[in-house]
Amino acid sequence: MNDIARYDAWLDDLGPAAVVIRQPLAPVEGADGVLFPATFAAAEDKTKFAGGYNIDVFPDGKSVCLVDSVGSQANRIEPIFAKPGYSELVPQVLIRAGHLVNLLDAGHRAGDAIVRCSHGLNEAVQAAFKEAGRGNAESLAKIAPTSLVFGAWNSRGEKGYQAKLPRLVASTIRAYDVRRLSRSAQYNPATEYVEHKLLAEPGDKKTADAYAERGFVHVPASASHGGVIATGGVRRDATLSLAALRLLAVREADGTLSPDRTQALRRYILGLSLVALTAPQSAYLRQGCNLVPDLDQPGEFKLVHGNGRREDLTLTHDEALAYARVAATAFAVGPGGTFDFDTKAAAAETGAAAEKVKGKVGEVDAAARAFKLKPGRGKPDVEVGTTDATVYAKGDAESTFDAVVATGNTVEVEMVGGSAAKVKAVAR
Numbered sequence: 001m002n003d004i005a006r007y008d009a010w011l012d013d014l015g016p017a018a019v020v021i022r023q024p025l026a027p028v029e030g031a032d033g034v035l036f037p038a039t040f041a042a043a044e045d046k047t048k049f050a051g052g053y054n055i056d057v058f059p060d061g062k063s064v065c066l067v068d069s070v071g072s073q074a075n076r077i078e079p080i081f082a083k084p085g086y087s088e089l090v091p092q093v094l095i096r097a098g099h100l101v102n103l104l105d106a107g108h109r110a111g112d113a114i115v116r117c118s119h120g121l122n123e124a125v126q127a128a129f130k131e132a133g134r135g136n137a138e139s140l141a142k143i144a145p146t147s148l149v150f151g152a153w154n155s156r157g158e159k160g161y162q163a164k165l166p167r168l169v170a171s172t173i174r175a176y177d178v179r180r181l182s183r184s185a186q187y188n189p190a191t192e193y194v195e196h197k198l199l200a201e202p203g204d205k206k207t208a209d210a211y212a213e214r215g216f217v218h219v220p221a222s223a224s225h226g227g228v229i230a231t232g233g234v235r236r237d238a239t240l241s242l243a244a245l246r247l248l249a250v251r252e253a254d255g256t257l258s259p260d261r262t263q264a265l266r267r268y269i270l271g272l273s274l275v276a277l278t279a280p281q282s283a284y285l286r287q288g289c290n291l292v293p294d295l296d297q298p299g300e301f302k303l304v305h306g307n308g309r310r311e312d313l314t315l316t317h318d319e320a321l322a323y324a325r326v327a328a329t330a331f332a333v334g335p336g337g338t339f340d341f342d343t344k345a346a347a348a349e350t351g352a353a354a355e356k357v358k359g360k361v362g363e364v365d366a367a368a369r370a371f372k373l374k375p376g377r378g379k380p381d382v383e384v385g386t387t388d389a390t391v392y393a394k395g396d397a398e399s400t401f402d403a404v405v406a407t408g409n410t411v412e413v414e415m416v417g418g419s420a421a422k423v424k425a426v427a428r
Helices: 070-082 121-133 138-143 146-150 205-213 259-278 317-331 343-350
Strands: 018-027 055-057 063-068 093-097 099-102 169-176 178-187 219-230 234-241 284-286 289-293 300-304 310-312 337-340 355-365 370-374 382-394 410-416 419-425
Touching (some): 146 259, 337 382, 343 382, 343 410, 382 410
Parallel strands (some): 093 337, 382 419
Antiparallel strands (some): 018 234, 063 169, 300 310
């Protein structure tokens, strides 16, 4: 059996249900060390959740604390596909939006706002979502395959085509039977600013608060979040749903299944999913939360069958990566590309209209790519900032900042959200 066919039994209709990892973890300080879980904003109804740690307490007194959510874990794992040795496995889609943003760093993946507001990319992605809605996932796999691996929801797409893609790989870290701790602190200023008459005595609460905020007075901090001790241990649970992966297909225009292309697609997405599932995990999650495998507690790596049978599985990350490379070559990875963020599209989504201002270019800051516009007729000067997405034009031809923005030139500027969406040279 060649390498590309080694997991084909997993892709059969009656194949296994999932691959599951259950990995005990421990704080670097030791099993009884303090760890800091994620904190969350309060619910709109604070009686339901007042904010802070997400800890569920059960009638028997046991508790479960969410240390790192499924979304957070996905966002930690996905950027691996931009690294050397992995980047050739997926299209590298970049967006010029103030700086170059890789689609792999966009929290909502193909359903992210940065995609919807990127000229050329949005059209391709929306067409791919429509195809996914009719059961053909090939187009999306050519543009944003990790949206199939980690899930995506085109919730703000065209009505009727708001496809919701399930997560194939889901990973979560939880702590069990936790003891919640609090902590207090005291800030002391470097000197007594008021006592030494370096600052005036605050005459009202607003001034006193300002002194405290800027570090000029003593400030106590009492009973804030102090982490938890997990007396029942910490565990990462990661699942690759093979049953969900087998729902992916390639369909012809008439809706009929393309068996060979479907197999190539499923192999490709399986390869990416196995790489994601077995990817090395960073010990550092956040300040105060450094977790490593607990070598005193054996982990589980199982192939779970549809009938409930659980089979030990041995699969290294290097083996997963080797398979993914073969499958990616056979599938033919999409070309990727670089796209421009469309400030007009963003303005249209938020209801902000473009404001056109015409005048002569005054002082120019070439390094900051900004300039002063003089509308004349007694109107005040306008400070114009630009972004990487700003379009420059002379007539109908695209141009550059240096060619269009020169002192004394007459230009028409389309301002959106405080910066220039377009700067067009106007003939004298």
